[in-house]
Structures are given as C-alpha cells and as structure tokens.
Amino acid sequence: MDYELSHLKMLEAEAIHIIREVAAEFERPCLLFSGGKDSCVMLHVAMKAFWPAKPPFPIMHVDTGHNFDEVIAFRDQTVDRLGVRLIVASVQESIDAGRVVEETGPRASRNRLQTVTLLDAIEEHGFDAVFGGARRDEEKARAKERVYSFRDEFGQWDPKNQRPELWSLYNGRHRKGEHIRVFPLSNWTELDIWQYIETEQVLLPHIYYAHEREVFRRDGMLLALTPFIELLDDEELFTTTVRFRTIGDATCTGAVESSASTIEQVIAETAATRITERGATRADDRISEAGMEDRKREGYF
Amino acid sequence: MELLRFATAGSVDDGKSTLIGRLLYDSKGIFEDQLESIERTSRDRGDEYTNLALLTDGLRAEREQGITIDVAYRYFATPKRKFIIADTPGHIQYTRNMVTGCSTADLALVLVDARNGIVEQSRRHAFIASLLRVPHLVVCVNKMDLVDWDQATFEAIKEEFRGWATKLDITDLTFIPISALQGDNVVHRSANMGWYEGPPLLHHLEEVFIASDRNLIDARFPVQYVIRPMSGDHHDYRGYAGTMAGGVLKPGDEVVVLPSGFSSTIEAIDTADGPVDEAFAPMAVTVRLADEIDISRGDMISRPHNRPQSGQDIEAMVCWMSEQTQLTPRAKYTIKHTTRSARAMVQGMHYRLDVNTLHRDHDVPALGLNEIGRVTLRTTAPLFFDDYRRNRDTGSFILIDETTNTTVAAGMILGASQ
Numbered sequence: 001m002d003y004e005l006s007h008l009k010m011l012e013a014e015a016i017h018i019i020r021e022v023a024a025e026f027e028r029p030c031l032l033f034s035g036g037k038d039s040c041v042m043l044h045v046a047m048k049a050f051w052p053a054k055p056p057f058p059i060m061h062v063d064t065g066h067n068f069d070e071v072i073a074f075r076d077q078t079v080d081r082l083g084v085r086l087i088v089a090s091v092q093e094s095i096d097a098g099r100v101v102e103e104t105g106p107r108a109s110r111n112r113l114q115t116v117t118l119l120d121a122i123e124e125h126g127f128d129a130v131f132g133g134a135r136r137d138e139e140k141a142r143a144k145e146r147v148y149s150f151r152d153e154f155g156q157w158d159p160k161n162q163r164p165e166l167w168s169l170y171n172g173r174h175r176k177g178e179h180i181r182v183f184p185l186s187n188w189t190e191l192d193i194w195q196y197i198e199t200e201q202v203l204l205p206h207i208y209y210a211h212e213r214e215v216f217r218r219d220g221m222l223l224a225l226t227p228f229i230e231l232l233d234d235e236e237l238f239t240t241t242v243r244f245r246t247i248g249d250a251t252c253t254g255a256v257e258s259s260a261s262t263i264e265q266v267i268a269e270t271a272a273t274r275i276t277e278r279g280a281t282r283a284d285d286r287i288s289e290a291g292m293e294d295r296k297r298e299g300y301f
Numbered sequence: 302m303e304l305l306r307f308a309t310a311g312s313v314d315d316g317k318s319t320l321i322g323r324l325l326y327d328s329k330g331i332f333e334d335q336l337e338s339i340e341r342t343s344r345d346r347g348d349e350y351t352n353l354a355l356l357t358d359g360l361r362a363e364r365e366q367g368i369t370i371d372v373a374y375r376y377f378a379t380p381k382r383k384f385i386i387a388d389t390p391g392h393i394q395y396t397r398n399m400v401t402g403c404s405t406a407d408l409a410l411v412l413v414d415a416r417n418g419i420v421e422q423s424r425r426h427a428f429i430a431s432l433l434r435v436p437h438l439v440v441c442v443n444k445m446d447l448v449d450w451d452q453a454t455f456e457a458i459k460e461e462f463r464g465w466a467t468k469l470d471i472t473d474l475t476f477i478p479i480s481a482l483q484g485d486n487v488v489h490r491s492a493n494m495g496w497y498e499g500p501p502l503l504h505h506l507e508e509v510f511i512a513s514d515r516n517l518i519d520a521r522f523p524v525q526y527v528i529r530p531m532s533g534d535h536h537d538y539r540g541y542a543g544t545m546a547g548g549v550l551k552p553g554d555e556v557v558v559l560p561s562g563f564s565s566t567i568e569a570i571d572t573a574d575g576p577v578d579e580a581f582a583p584m585a586v587t588v589r590l591a592d593e594i595d596i597s598r599g600d601m602i603s604r605p606h607n608r609p610q611s612g613q614d615i616e617a618m619v620c621w622m623s624e625q626t627q628l629t630p631r632a633k634y635t636i637k638h639t640t641r642s643a644r645a646m647v648q649g650m651h652y653r654l655d656v657n658t659l660h661r662d663h664d665v666p667a668l669g670l671n672e673i674g675r676v677t678l679r680t681t682a683p684l685f686f687d688d689y690r691r692n693r694d695t696g697s698f699i700l701i702d703e704t705t706n707t708t709v710a711a712g713m714i715l716g717a718s719q
C-alpha cells in the first residue's frame with residue numbers, strides 16, 4: 001500500500017470536505033444546478049458526500065427560459081432519479097414582474113438578467129450558502145476567487161477585499177442578508193471534469209456529445225437555431241455535427257464542430273484542444289476584457 | 302497521476318507572475334485564446350513585448366497597476382505530474398494573500414531580482430514559507446539577463462540566502478538562476494548560463510520527492526458531520542463523516558473519541574463507492590463504530606495510545622491579517638481549528654518577530670497588519686491538536702473577528718501552554 005491518491009480522488013475528497021463543511025455550518029444551503037457538466041459533477045459529488053443519506057439541501061435551477069429542450073428533460077429526470085428537491089427560479093417571471101427588462105435586438109440575451117433572478121431567489125428562500133460549479137481554470141476573474149466567496153447584502157463580490165482562506169479552514173460567518181457562494185470544484189480543470197465523468201459514469205445531457213444540429217455562424221461561434229434567436233441578414237443556417245462544451249443560455253452558448261460521440265472521444269479532444277471552453281463557446285465573455293469580473297461584482301454565479 | 306501544489310513568493314516586481322506565465326507558455330499550458338487576449342492587451346497598452354504576467358493578473362485593478370493583488374490559481378500538467386499554482390502578490394500590503402497561497406503549498410518558489418539581491422520582502426516571504434512549513438523551497442534568482450548572466454552574482458545571492466536560512470527551519474532548499482522574461486532555465490535549459498549544472502525549474506518541479514511529506518503515523522479523524530439517513534433502507538445507519546487529517550485507520554482498529562474519552566472499535570469505513578480497508582489523509586470517508594456512543598461534529602477520533610494533545614491553553618505563532626484592528630492582550634475572537642469552533646482570548650503576547658533579523662521583540666503591545674508573533678491563547682472549550690511541525694491539519698487554526706466576521710489571523714500551534 002503506497003498511500004497515494006490519484007489526482008481525481010484528491011479533487012473529489014477536497015470537494016466532499018467542502019460540501020460537508022457547508023452542510024454542517026450553514027442553516028439553509030442550496031446547490032445551483034443547470035444541467036451543465038460542472039453542475040452534474042457537483043451534484044454527483046454531493047450525493048456521494050452524504051451517502052447513504054441524501055444531501056440535506058435542495059437544488060436550484062435559474063431558468064432563463066431560453067433552454068435546450070434536452071437539458072430541461074435531463075434536469076427533470078435527474079431530480080426524479082436522485083430524489084432531490086428542485087427549486088426553479090425563473091427569469092421569465094422576473095421579466096413579467098417588472099424586476100428586469102428584456103434586452104431587445106438580434107443579439108438579445110438573458111444571461112445578465114439571471115443575476116437579478118438568482119439574487120431574488122436567494123433572498124426569497126433565505127439561502128445563506130449557495131453552491132456553484134464554477135472552476136478557477138475557466139476564466140481569469142474566477143482564477144482569483146476563494147472557495148468560500150463572501151457576498152454582501154446586495155450579492156456583490158469585492159475582489160479587492162477577499163477574506164484570507166487558509167489550509168482547509170473555511171470562514172463562513174456572515175450577517176443576516178449576506179451569503180457565501182461556495183465553489184467545491186474550484187481546483188478542477190475541464191479535463192479533470194471529463195476524466196471524472198468517465199471514471200464515475202456521470203450522466204450528462206446528450207448535447208455534450210456529437211450530434212447533428214442546425215446552426216449558423218456568428219462572431220466566430222456556431223450558434224444553434226432556437227425559437228429565441230433571430231438570424232441577421234447575412235447569416236445562413238446549415239446542418240453539421242457538433243457538440244457543446246458548456247451549456248448556458250441557448251442564445252449565447254456556442255457549439256463546437258466535433259465528431260466526439262463518446263466520453264473517451266471527448267476526453268481525447270479536450271486533452272488536445274488549444275482553446276478554452278469559454279473562449280470557444282461563450283459570447284457573454286466577449287463583452288469586454290473584464291466582462292466576468294464585472295458580472296461577478298454584480299452577483300453573477 | 303501525482304499532484305503538486307506550489308506557490309510563488311518574493312518581493313514586488315521580482316517577476317513571479319511573469320515566471321508563471323513563462324512556465325505555462327513554454328509547457329503549452331495556456332490556450333490560444335488566452336494568449337491572443339494578453340497579446341491584444343499588451344499591444345493596446347503599448348508594451349514592447351507580450352506581458353506574460355497578464356495570464357495571472359486577471360483583475361482590472363491588477364492590470365491597471367501592473368501588480369498582483371490577490372492569489373491567482375492556475376493549472377497545468379506534464380506527462381509526469383499535475384500542478385496547481387498559486388501566484389501570490391509581492392506587495393507588503395497583500396502579504397495575507399501570500400499566506401493564503403502558501404498555506405496549502407507543497408513547494409514555494411521564492412523569486413529574487415538578481416540586480417537587487419535579497420531584500421526585506423524576500424526574507425519575509427521565505428520566513429513565512431518556513432513558518433507555514435512548506436516542505437520544499439526553491440530560490441529562483443531572476444532577471445539574470447539584466448546582470449549579463451553573471452555566475453558570481455548568482456553565487457553571491459545563493460551564499461547570502463543560505464547563510465540567513467540556517468536560522469530557519471527549511472529542509473529542502475534549491476537555487477536556480479533564471480530569466481522569466483526570456484525563458485532561461487524555466488522549461489528549457491539556458492544557453493546563456495553554461496556554468497549552471499542543475500536542472501531547469503520545470504524539471505525540478507516534476508522530480509521533487511513529495512510522497513514522504515505526509516504524516517502516516519498519527520491517526521487523526523476530526524468528525525465533520527453525522528450521517529443519519531432517516532430512510533427505510535438505512536434506518537439504523539449512523540456514520541461519522543470527515544476527512545482524514547493524519548495517520549491510517551482500518552476496520553477493527555481500537556479507537557478513542559475525544560472529548561468524551563470513550564473507546565470503541567471501527568466497524569467499517571464507508572464511502573459511496575463501498576467500504577475501504579484503510580483510510581489515510583486526505584481521504585473523505587465515513588466511519589462507523591461498533592458501539593453506540595454520543596459523537597458530534599468537532600469530536601476527534603484517534604488511537605488510544607497515540608492521542609492528540611488536548612487543552613484550553615495553547616502556545617502559537619500567529620500572523621496578523623487585519624488592516625482595521627490589532628491583536629492585543631485580552632482580545633477575544635472565534636477560533637476555528639479542525640472541525641471545532643470556540644472562543645479564544647489572548648492570554649499573553651510574548652514577542653513579535655523581526656522578519657529581517659529574526660530578532661524577538663519582547664516589548665510590543667500589539668501585533669499589526671502582516672506582523673508575526675508568539676501568543677498564548679485560552680479557549681472556551683478544549684481543542685485536540687498536534688504541533689504544527691508535526692501535522693499541518695491538526696496544528697493550524699484561524700481567528701475570526703466577531704464583529705466584522707473577517708479572518709484576522711492564521712495560527713500555527715507550538716504546543717500546550719504550561
């Protein structure tokens with residue numbers, strides 16, 4: 001016995017430790033679940049953390065209303081299969097209630113509006129800890145964020161004034177109305193996620209694997225044809241084989257051309273890729289150099 | 302694959318972020334879109350060359366000021382190892398963020414600007430790394446391009462550092478002359494410094510032996526969470542979930558639970574993947590015991606003949622991290638240690654350390670931001686601890702200010718107070 005853990009086991013152990021810590025110290029945690037690969041892995045780890053009991057918190061989907069049907073079906077199957085409680089926070093309801101105003105024009109997206117819906121839901125349910133599946137390798141502002149990320153009563157992140165975070169001693173103290181965002185997968189990379197999906201046989205929505213889809217080219221990305229998006233004059237639809245590397249709002253999440261239809265093939269592709277998943281697929285990150293930092297300051301995921 | 306966590310350290314502008322950028326760039330650890338983005342930014346700012354420090358200096362304020370403010374975490378892998386990098390700030394004001402980055406590191410890279418030699422901040426950081434017991438220290442003498450690749454400059458810095466480091470507790474110390482900007486001795490061997498016979502930095506990072514850094518002797522299991530399923534299938538299940546903090550536990554082992562002192566035997570060690578034959582750090586497991594005894598979060602499971610120390614009076618080195626307040630005698634805080642929280646009062650302040658000379662200043666009334674000193678703490682409940690030298694998990698704690706809720710100190714236990 002050499003008492004060595006594989007890097008995946010180490011990452012899993014760290015995530016389990018964080019999730020249990022939150023369950024022990026907070027009154028009302030909840031886990032954000034979008035059906036994306038990171039949240040599927042996070043939920044899988046949370047199920048393992050409390051086995052044979054269920055996680056002692058609900059999961060929440062911030063629903064932009066601009067979904068891929070497969071993902072919503074997958075979300076509902078997952079909830080049934082695992083027997084966890086789902087809360088849906090709806091951006092459409094925020095729009096109907098006049099909390100936010102829908103963007104207009106062909107490039108309209110509900111991505112930014114989600115923040116208001118998320119913060120309203122956190123307040124409504126009184127959540128004091130919110131698990132997110134964000135990883136530090138995704139983006140340069142995320143690379144700076146603590147595992148326990150303190151949010152003030154407006155849900156804001158203050159990157160210049162983060163609490164020191166030492167060893168595995170996490171400080172979750174906060175006043176009423178403030179909360180902590182918790183990122184158990186902070187230290188995982190995209191490749192770690194896929195390798196874990198393979199070893200653990202984590203189920204994902206099928207759109208993560210290669211399939212035929214009607215798409216068009218915009219801003220160097222392949223966007224899927226959905227009822228929520230209007231084509232510009234010079235844009236043309238065509239059918240090709242694609243898969244998604246991330247799943248977000250259907251109007252701003254790009255697909256990549258790929259024939260990788262199995263986990264093994266996706267891993268091979270991920271190991272060889274020269275472009276980050278956000279660079280390849282997220283229009284929302286292209287707004288400006290500090291797009292993510294600004295959105296996070298406002299309370300985004 | 303083995304995982305190595307390392308952190309950068311050293312004074313402002315000594316080239317820490319540039320080195321990490323270089324390491325990622327030359328080992329193909331960065332992606333095309335990341336490179337394009339920093340090329341664009343460098344161009345827009347009128348820099349003469351692509352500023353690789355932008356790979357880790359991701360915050361708006363950092364880019365504006367050209368300095369690192371908070372730790373950036375970066376990830377890369379070679380066929381030999383996976384690496385988690387914490388690129389920390391050199392600016393004295395942000396020392397606490399450097400401490401954050403080093404607390405979990407297996408290895409620290411201390412950068413020294415070859416032109417300036419060892420400055421106060423290099424000493425402070427090397428000292429903090431040794432205090433935090435980062436097991437391996439690599440001194441990178443950087444900007445060798447600006448001193449004409451001069452061997453004598455390198456040797457002089459090496460000698461000076463070695464001389465000073467004898468006062469510290471550093472077990473493994475290595476020196477490498479580099480140019481982070483040009484890539485010499487980072488991933489590839491330098492053609493400009495034929496006189497240097499050691500390996501380039503990446504080679505060292507791939508080969509440094511870390512397996513023996515762990516404590517496999519003292520079994521420590523701080524109970525984190527009690528699992529009681531309350532469902533038909535597992536009605537009588539009661540397991541103690543937690544993360545191994547040292548040593549090895551096996552089913553059949555006789556154990557003692559603190560603070561109650563009750564003994565029992567391990568019936569099984571569960572995970573969602575099935576029971577395991579052995580648990581060791583840092584595995585996250587669930588322990589079941591043969592006897593029904595009252596156990597809750599904050600209790601400590603260990604072996605009867607190898608128990609942690611226990612007590613309410615502890616001696617510790619603390620690193621103060623608050624700008625707003627100072628650590629003063631009789632002040633009260635919340636202390637977090639393993640899975641236990643209690644209140645703690647500063648019983649005595651013995652001295653403050655001068656990080657330059659390591660001189661002990663006995664007549665100080667308080668510790669201010671980024672100062673390090675030795676204190677005695679009295680806690681409202683007993684803690685179960687080991688000396689930090691022996692176990693980083695059971696020897697460390699944080700202090701939290703009860704009015705602002707911020708983390709104000711990092712503590713390393715020296716032992717029980719007599």
Ligand SMILES: Nc1nc2c(ncn2[C@@H]2O[C@H](COP(=O)(O)OP(=O)(O)OP(=O)(O)O)[C@@H](O)[C@H]2O)c(=O)[nH]1
Pocket residue numbers: 311312313314315316317318319320354367368369370389390391392443444445446447479480481482483
């Ligand atoms: N000539 C030369 N310049 C270098 C070298 N390494 C870094 N620099 C320059 O030194 C300056 C500071 O580099 P950084 O990497 O930002 O320094 P740092 O140590 O990360 O600074 P802080 O994080 O703010 O403490 C930049 O202008 C770099 O281009 C080197 O090897 N040679």
Ligand SMILES: [Mg+2]
Pocket residue numbers: 317318319354358368369388389390391
């Ligand atoms: Mg820097």
